[in-house]
Amino acid sequence: MNPRVAAIEPSLIRTIAAKKKPGAIDLGLGEPTILPQQRFIDAAARWAAQHGVKYTVNAGDAALRERIAAHYAYPGMSEARNVCVTTGSQEAVYVAIKTLCDPARDELLVVDPSFPAYAKMAQLEGIAYRRVHMRAEEDFRYDVDAILDAIDRATRVLVIASPANPTGRVLHDADARRLAEGLLARRGPPVWVLQDEIYRELTYVDDPGSVARYYPHTVVANSLSKSNALTGMRIGWLLAPDGAIDSLIKTHAWVTSTASAFGQRVAYEIFGEPGAISEQSAWYRTQHARVTVALDASGLRYVPVDGAFYACVKLPNGTDSLAAALELVENRGVVAIPGRIFGDSLEGWLRISWVAPIADVEEGLRRIAAI
Amino acid sequence: MNPRVAAIEPSLIRTIAAKKKPGAIDLGLGEPTILPQQRFIDAAARWAAQHGVKYTVNAGDAALRERIAAHYAYPGMSEARNVCVTTGSQEAVYVAIKTLCDPARDELLVVDPSFPAYAKMAQLEGIAYRRVHMRAEEDFRYDVDAILDAIDRATRVLVIASPANPTGRVLHDADARRLAEGLLARRGPPVWVLQDEIYRELTYVDDPGSVARYYPHTVVANSLSKSNALTGMRIGWLLAPDGAIDSLIKTHAWVTSTASAFGQRVAYEIFGEPGAISEQSAWYRTQHARVTVALDASGLRYVPVDGAFYACVKLPNGTDSLAAALELVENRGVVAIPGRIFGDSLEGWLRISWVAPIADVEEGLRRIAAI
Numbered sequence: 001m002n003p004r005v006a007a008i009e010p011s012l013i014r015t016i017a018a019k020k021k022p023g024a025i026d027l028g029l030g031e032p033t034i035l036p037q038q039r040f041i042d043a044a045a046r047w048a049a050q051h052g053v054k055y056t057v058n059a060g061d062a063a064l065r066e067r068i069a070a071h072y073a074y075p076g077m078s079e080a081r082n083v084c085v086t087t088g089s090q091e092a093v094y095v096a097i098k099t100l101c102d103p104a105r106d107e108l109l110v111v112d113p114s115f116p117a118y119a120k121m122a123q124l125e126g127i128a129y130r131r132v133h134m135r136a137e138e139d140f141r142y143d144v145d146a147i148l149d150a151i152d153r154a155t156r157v158l159v160i161a162s163p164a165n166p167t168g169r170v171l172h173d174a175d176a177r178r179l180a181e182g183l184l185a186r187r188g189p190p191v192w193v194l195q196d197e198i199y200r201e202l203t204y205v206d207d208p209g210s211v212a213r214y215y216p217h218t219v220v221a222n223s224l225s226k227s228n229a230l231t232g233m234r235i236g237w238l239l240a241p242d243g244a245i246d247s248l249i250k251t252h253a254w255v256t257s258t259a260s261a262f263g264q265r266v267a268y269e270i271f272g273e274p275g276a277i278s279e280q281s282a283w284y285r286t287q288h289a290r291v292t293v294a295l296d297a298s299g300l301r302y303v304p305v306d307g308a309f310y311a312c313v314k315l316p317n318g319t320d321s322l323a324a325a326l327e328l329v330e331n332r333g334v335v336a337i338p339g340r341i342f343g344d345s346l347e348g349w350l351r352i353s354w355v356a357p358i359a360d361v362e363e364g365l366r367r368i369a370a371i
Numbered sequence: 372m373n374p375r376v377a378a379i380e381p382s383l384i385r386t387i388a389a390k391k392k393p394g395a396i397d398l399g400l401g402e403p404t405i406l407p408q409q410r411f412i413d414a415a416a417r418w419a420a421q422h423g424v425k426y427t428v429n430a431g432d433a434a435l436r437e438r439i440a441a442h443y444a445y446p447g448m449s450e451a452r453n454v455c456v457t458t459g460s461q462e463a464v465y466v467a468i469k470t471l472c473d474p475a476r477d478e479l480l481v482v483d484p485s486f487p488a489y490a491k492m493a494q495l496e497g498i499a500y501r502r503v504h505m506r507a508e509e510d511f512r513y514d515v516d517a518i519l520d521a522i523d524r525a526t527r528v529l530v531i532a533s534p535a536n537p538t539g540r541v542l543h544d545a546d547a548r549r550l551a552e553g554l555l556a557r558r559g560p561p562v563w564v565l566q567d568e569i570y571r572e573l574t575y576v577d578d579p580g581s582v583a584r585y586y587p588h589t590v591v592a593n594s595l596s597k598s599n600a601l602t603g604m605r606i607g608w609l610l611a612p613d614g615a616i617d618s619l620i621k622t623h624a625w626v627t628s629t630a631s632a633f634g635q636r637v638a639y640e641i642f643g644e645p646g647a648i649s650e651q652s653a654w655y656r657t658q659h660a661r662v663t664v665a666l667d668a669s670g671l672r673y674v675p676v677d678g679a680f681y682a683c684v685k686l687p688n689g690t691d692s693l694a695a696a697l698e699l700v701e702n703r704g705v706v707a708i709p710g711r712i713f714g715d716s717l718e719g720w721l722r723i724s725w726v727a728p729i730a731d732v733e734e735g736l737r738r739i740a741a742i
Contacts, residue, residue, distance in 0.1 A: 002469060002618075041416050045413055052406045053602070055401075055602045087462075087630075090627055094625065120625050232425045233424050234627070234628075254488065255465050260604060261605075262633060
């Protein structure tokens with residue numbers, strides 16, 4: 001068998017989740033708890049009754065690709081041909097990492113704390129990866145200078161998620177611009193930026209930034225999972241400039257052939273209704289305001305939540321986040337994710353998600369504060 | 372970028388398809404033309420209205436996995452834990468090849484003529500592959516001795532599709548048993564058989580065989596695409612014994628995370644209704660009888676159609692299948708696929724699919740016979 005598969009460790013998130021007891025407060029969830037907009041699913045079912053559910057071309061339905069490209073309108077990737085529809089943003093990120101890096105010589109640089117998938121995918125592909133740590137003392141804000149300093153000759157792809165999972169930090173517009181300027185000023189072949197913007201619709205700051213606006217060597221990954229409570233629909237996409245998109249589509253074609261045509265039709269309906277992609281954001285803004293009050297009341301140190309639906313809280317006693325998470329799930333009836341799985345810089349912290357009812361979030365925070 | 376991606380040549384099927392003119396007879400299609408069973412899609416839409424469309428666990432919904440495992444009931448893989456639900460059989464095959472082979476030393480052996488995806492995936496993963504050719508003189512019937520002789524020390528995975536795309540040949544039960552016996556008699560570490568049975572419900576012989584029934588080191592790939600006219604739903608699965616399934620699920624988890632939960636619900640409904648998986652087979656049997664008459668009337672040499680919805684016809688003049696396919700699409704109003712893309716042994720042949728209306732199939736065959 002493939003030794004790289006064998007070397008990948010089982011997911012700690014699942015180890016924790018498997019210990020969840022009945023009645024426990026679940027602050028481990030990585031997906032919305034509200035329901036999706038059923039009208040789009042029903043419209044797709046009616047469409048299927050008329051047209052069946054056939055293959056689309058590998059890159060996705062042309063009309064959907066046009067709507068996605070036009071909606072984001074990023075410079076150099078605003079045409080239908082710049083879109084590849086994928087099986088969620090997971091496949092989007094996988095295809096991007098696999099395509100953009102030569103395993104024989106290239107390195108992936110991940111801005112930490114980060115979602116573990118980037119490093120796991122690099123491991124699966126035999127691609128070297130390195131982490132540049134944002135600092136706890138600065139509440140894990142994006143430090144553009146540290147990121148630029150960390151890039152070296154082998155770095156081929158820089159992965160940056162904004163809003164970030166787990167920290168909820170957002171790359172501000174001025175920082176996105178400065179990062180782009182720094183990258184453009186480098187000599188040698190350009191470094192690709194893989195901009196993971198799956199939480200794009202969920203921001204609580206005035207000036208969220210996008211490297212894709214300023215830097216032509218950007219590949220964007222996104223999906224309907226979080227914005228439209230459609231995690232299980234598995235519709236994501238890559239946006240990429242002309243020099244990269246054809247290679248990305250080629251890899252995608254051999255990995256999964258096409259994304260679900262049914263899911264693509266749901267997406268086509270969503271992108272056809274102005275505001276539908278951000279309709280559910282209001283729920284998150286209201287919840288965010290309540291959660292901020294609860295975090296303040298908890299007495300716990302926490303990272304300011306600029307976006308997404310997570311909060312990182314510092315353990316009041318000790319630094320072993322796995323031991324704390326196990327104590328919480330086994331004896332205190334709370335599921336929370338140990339910070340260490342997002343990189344060493346988040347050891348000593350827990351990631352909580354706050355899509356549960358607010359009373360549960362409040363009680364969960366009280367129990368965390370009491371350990 | 373990844374040089375292995377760059378090295379993969381663009382698809383000749385798509386080159387041909389792109390030249391199709393309005394009004395042309397399309398015998399190039401690789402998917403059913405009948406509509407899917409809408410009742411299952413509607414049931415899934417109702418379920419979504421109640422439950423949303425959330426992530427399932429990576430391997431797929433437990434209740435669906437149980438139904439799939441019980442339906443096929445292959446020895447050693449008849450429990451829910453032996454199933455990994457995937458984004459169509461394309462991802463199933465991709466995950467199997469990627470997981471079972473160590474690119475540093477293992478070789479994939481493909482029984483030719485074959486669907487080009489196996490070789491392309493091996494190329495993408497940097498895995499060595501070799502082809503064992505079934506012989507035109509024997510109408511490309513599965514030659515078990517030739518297959519066993521072709522296996523050498525490096526061979527780790529043997530890919531065999533039955534019914535086969537493009538030849539439509541089926542591995543008969545006695546041959547499946549003999550292949551299993553031959554493999555079991557070998558010394559050294561066992562060779563995995565990857566049994567692609569995506570056309571399993573479409574057979575026109577009495578004794579279709581299955582290596583999985585006789586050989587414990589078999590991994591099975593299948594999907595709803597052809598049996599239920601759901602190519603665009605992207606629901607496939609792997610069945611594998613305990614020693615392999617966990618590794619397959621791990622690879623799947625990092626490539627796409629999960630298959631569509633909506634599609635999984637459609638599958639759950641289908642597997643919950645006895646006979647639903649083979650309900651559409653009757654249409655193919657009727658069409659098969661008509662097509663056999665048309666093939667006989669055409670005067671063309673053709674490969675007996677044991678299964679699937681293709682027929683391979685010998686070019687009446689010359690051997691250049693690409694030139695013939697281009698002539699047909701550019702000047703004769705017929706889309707047909709050049710044999711050479713399925714391996715050297717099918718050069719001089721065309722693959723036609725016969726899911727178009729029978730009058731179109733008849734006229735298409737006349738035009739092919741006339742070139």
